[in-house]
Amino acid sequence: MSEARVLVVDDETGITQLCERLLARAGFEVTVRNDPAEGVKLLNERPYDLLLADIRMPGMDGFDLMEAGQKAQPELAVVIMTGFGTLETAMQALHRGVDGLILKPFEQGSDIVKSVRAALLERQRKRENARLRAVRPLLEMAETLFNENRANVLHGLILDAIQEQLASPHAGIYQRRSGEAQLRLLAGRGSNLPEDHSRADAGPVGRADHWKVPISVAVDGPGDADLQAALQAAGLGAVLCIPVERGISGGLVLLAGRDPNTAPYSLADLEWFGILARQADVALENARLYGELRANVQKIEAQQRALMQAEKMAAVGRLTASIAHEVNNPLQAVQNCLHLAGREELSEAERADYLKMAGDELDRLMTTMQRMLDYYRPGAVERKPVDVNEVLNKSLALLQKQLEEGNVKVVRELGQDLPFILAVGNQLQQVFFNLILNALEAMPKGGTLTVRTELEDAQLAVRFRDTGGGVKASEREHIFEPFVSSKEGGSGLGLSVSYGILTAHGGSLELERTQGKGACFRVGLPVGEAQ
Numbered sequence: 001m002s003e004a005r006v007l008v009v010d011d012e013t014g015i016t017q018l019c020e021r022l023l024a025r026a027g028f029e030v031t032v033r034n035d036p037a038e039g040v041k042l043l044n045e046r047p048y049d050l051l052l053a054d055i056r057m058p059g060m061d062g063f064d065l066m067e068a069g070q071k072a073q074p075e076l077a078v079v080i081m082t083g084f085g086t087l088e089t090a091m092q093a094l095h096r097g098v099d100g101l102i103l104k105p106f107e108q109g110s111d112i113v114k115s116v117r118a119a120l121l122e123r124q125r126k127r128e129n130a131r132l133r134a135v136r137p138l139l140e141m142a143e144t145l146f147n148e149n150r151a152n153v154l155h156g157l158i159l160d161a162i163q164e165q166l167a168s169p170h171a172g173i174y175q176r177r178s179g180e181a182q183l184r185l186l187a188g189r190g191s192n193l194p195e196d197h198s199r200a201d202a203g204p205v206g207r208a209d210h211w212k213v214p215i216s217v218a219v220d221g222p223g224d225a226d227l228q229a230a231l232q233a234a235g236l237g238a239v240l241c242i243p244v245e246r247g248i249s250g251g252l253v254l255l256a257g258r259d260p261n262t263a264p265y266s267l268a269d270l271e272w273f274g275i276l277a278r279q280a281d282v283a284l285e286n287a288r289l290y291g292e293l294r295a296n297v298q299k300i301e302a303q304q305r306a307l308m309q310a311e312k313m314a315a316v317g318r319l320t321a322s323i324a325h326e327v328n329n330p331l332q333a334v335q336n337c338l339h340l341a342g343r344e345e346l347s348e349a350e351r352a353d354y355l356k357m358a359g360d361e362l363d364r365l366m367t368t369m370q371r372m373l374d375y376y377r378p379g380a381v382e383r384k385p386v387d388v389n390e391v392l393n394k395s396l397a398l399l400q401k402q403l404e405e406g407n408v409k410v411v412r413e414l415g416q417d418l419p420f421i422l423a424v425g426n427q428l429q430q431v432f433f434n435l436i437l438n439a440l441e442a443m444p445k446g447g448t449l450t451v452r453t454e455l456e457d458a459q460l461a462v463r464f465r466d467t468g469g470g471v472k473a474s475e476r477e478h479i480f481e482p483f484v485s486s487k488e489g490g491s492g493l494g495l496s497v498s499y500g501i502l503t504a505h506g507g508s509l510e511l512e513r514t515q516g517k518g519a520c521f522r523v524g525l526p527v528g529e530a531q
Contacts, residue, residue, distance in 0.1 A: 004049040004120055008032045009039035009065060010081065011057045015104070019052060019112055026113045036060040043069040043076070044221055050077040050120055052112075054104075055089065063096050072221040074266040077123040079115050099123065127268060137165055138275055145283035149290040155187035158280045162256045163189060165276070166269055170236060170257030173280075174205050183209055183253060191235050191257065203230050208241035209251045214274065215241040218264035238264040242277040252281055327368070330361040337361070383505075385420040386428060388460055388525065389453055395432040396451070399440075407446030408439075415454040419527045427501045431509075434494040435464045435521050442468030442519065455527070459507070462523040470519050471511060479511060 006028045008019045016032040023030045031048075033039045036057050043051070051069050055062040066078045079100035080093050093101050099119035106112060141161050148154050155173055162171035170190035174183040183205060184195055193203055204215040204227050217223040218238040219231050231239060237260035244252040254277045256265070265273075337358035341351045396403075396410060403410060439449045447467035454461055471479060480499040495509075502509045508524040 003027070003029060005029045005047065006031070006050045006052060006116060007039060007042060007048045007069075008052045009036055009057070009062075010034065010054040011036075012054070015054070015081070018106075018109070022109045022112050023052075023116060026116075028116070036065045039065055040068045043072045047073060048076060049123070050079065050099075050116060052079045052081065052116065055080055055082040056084070063092070066096065066098070071263065072218070074263055075123065075127065075268070077119045079119050131268060131271065137161075138272065138279070141165075141276065142279050145279055146286065148283065149287045151284060151287045151291070152187075154280070154283055154287055158254070158276070158283075159187060159189050161276055162254065162273075166240070166256045166265070166273060168240075168256040168258055170239075170255075170259075172205075172255040172257075174209070174253040174255065176209055176251040176253075182206075183251065192255065193230065193234050193236075193239070203227070204239055204241045205253050205255060208243040209253050212243050212245060214243070214270055215239075216265050216270060219260060221264050236260070237262050240265040240269060240273055242270075242273050244277050244281040252277075252284070254280065327365065330365040330368075333361040334358045334365075383422040383424055386423045386425050387420055388418060388428070388462060389414045391425060391428050392432055392451060392453065392462065395429050395436060399433065399436050402437075402440060403449070406440050406443065408443055409446075409448045411448060411450040413450060413452040415452075418453060418455060418460060421460055421525045421527055423505055423525065428505075431498040431501050431523065432462075434498045435523070438494060438521075439464055439466035439468065439519075442466050442470075447518075456524075458527060459524040460527050462525070463512075463520055464523075465514070465518060465520040467518045470514070470517055476511060480509065 006023055008016050008023070008030060009032075010016050010019070011034050013034055016034060020030045020032045031042065033042065036053070036059060039051075039053070040060075042048075048069075051066060053062040053065050057065075062080050062082075066080070069076050069078070077099045078097075079102060080098050081102045081104055082089055083104040089101075099122050100115040102111060102115050141157075144157055145154060148157060158173060159171045162168055170188075170192060172188040172192040173186040174195075175186050176183040182195060185192060193205055204217050207227075208215040215227070216239075217227045217231060219228050220237070231237070234257075236257045238258045240256045242254045244254070254273065256269075256273060258265075337354045340346070341354035341358070346354075392414070393412075396412075436449070443449075443466055449467075450463075450465045452461075452463045452465070480495050499509045502523060502525070506526045508522075510522050510524075512520045512522050514520045
């Protein structure tokens with residue numbers, strides 16, 4: 001407060017000299033004038049914190065001077081001096097919003113200093129109260145802006161805030177992209193300055209962006225004559241421009257404008273607008289980043305769909321080639337057998353042998369077709385509660401002879417008190433058959449097959465681990481596709497049929513990654529429904 005600027009206006013030279021001496025001694029920066037017209041000129045040219053003026057002066061009284069000063073500087077504190085201390089004068093001063101009233105002649109010189117300090121404290125209190133009142137709308141506005149990620153909607157929200165909170169019928173958002181010398185109007189309401197006023201050498205928008213400082217201009221107040229002329233041409237009485245540096249995105253300037261013959265913008269307006277500008281910049285940058293992220297996600301999704309379609313087409317190609325191979329081989333054999341059986345020199349016994357061979361090939365073809373139907377239509381038989389351990393033991397018992405002949409040792413690690421599951425028993429047995437036979441064929445020189453059942457989360461897990469050669473990395477991706485087999489002469493339908501059956505049961509079949517040799521297939525079956 002010791003550096004506050006005070007303007008003293010009184011037509012009595014002795015009074016102005018006394019006030020200047022007392023206030024300067026108290027640490028204030030003091031300017032004195034004896035002509036109220038000169039006081040008005042000073043108030044329009046430079047900022048002051050307080051006006052100390054006499055009520056009765058030739059040409060203009062103290063109240064008129066106060067009105068002119070507060071029009072140019074809305075936050076100007078005012079203390080009135082008078083030698084006619086009546087109740088009417090006091091009431092008029094209170095009605096006009098005067099911050100202090102001093103009677104002349106002064107009883108003590110300290111009265112002036114006390115009145116000036118009290119008025120400045122009151123002005124500070126009012127400013128802080130105004131700032132506090134502005135905090136809540138700012139917080140609400142920040143929440144609104146940060147919850148929106150569409151740039152066009154954000155523009156409308158920012159313009160709404162400028163118009164409502166700054167009492168500004170005119171609002172605009174200007175942006176300068178990197179490499180551009182002129183800002184362009186992104187969105188606006190009411191009257192806005194033309195874009196040719198946004199160059200660095202023309203108009204308040206361009207100067208705010210170029211110098212990176214707020215620009216406040218009023219037609220009737222202090223300010224650059226060229227800027228005031230630009231406002232008059234646009235039909236504006238006052239404008240406030242706030243720049244925000246946006247890094248790689250270029251510059252952003254927000255504009256608030258008021259009509260002619262209205263109050264200019266105050267320091268509180270400037271502070272509020274600066275905070276709003278920073279919030280708006282962050283919200284717009286977030287919206288830009290979100291838009292880029294959304295575009296990237298959509299691009300990745302499109303690429304994934306294209307990749308999936310390509311994989312499907314590749315799978316269809318492999319399936320078609322496999323079906324043609326599986327069907328063509330027995331058909332060629334049948335054709336050859338029928339051709340040979342038609343030779344006249346053959347005996348009846350030889351002809352019968354060829355016909356039997358043709359029939360066997362047709363039976364093999366029908367078996368292949370049936371297994372294909374099993375894969376594509378696993379069946380909709382009614383499911384019943386099933387004991388998985390019981391089905392597994394039955395499957396091992398039926399294949400015991402083949403396992404013994406293949407020198408395969410079976411290790412059972414069956415969980416106790418496992419819940420029943422809803423399943424089709426013979427289909428589940430078919431899955432276990434396929435996996436046991438698959439392990440048997442993977443160990444042509446013998447080995448160990450470990451079967452394990454246990455409860456894992458919401459699934460009953462059954463694992464078949466062998467000590468064979470394992471599955472090649474190149475085959476893992478397509479191992480459950482139909483007609484894909486690593487065995488010589490295999491149909492490639494065992495695992496794919498099992499996969500289809502388990503999927504129809506709401507379960508899963510996967511090849512787990514193991515340490516060391518061998519392969520481990522995990523069957524997952526849902527539990528809970530059969531309890």
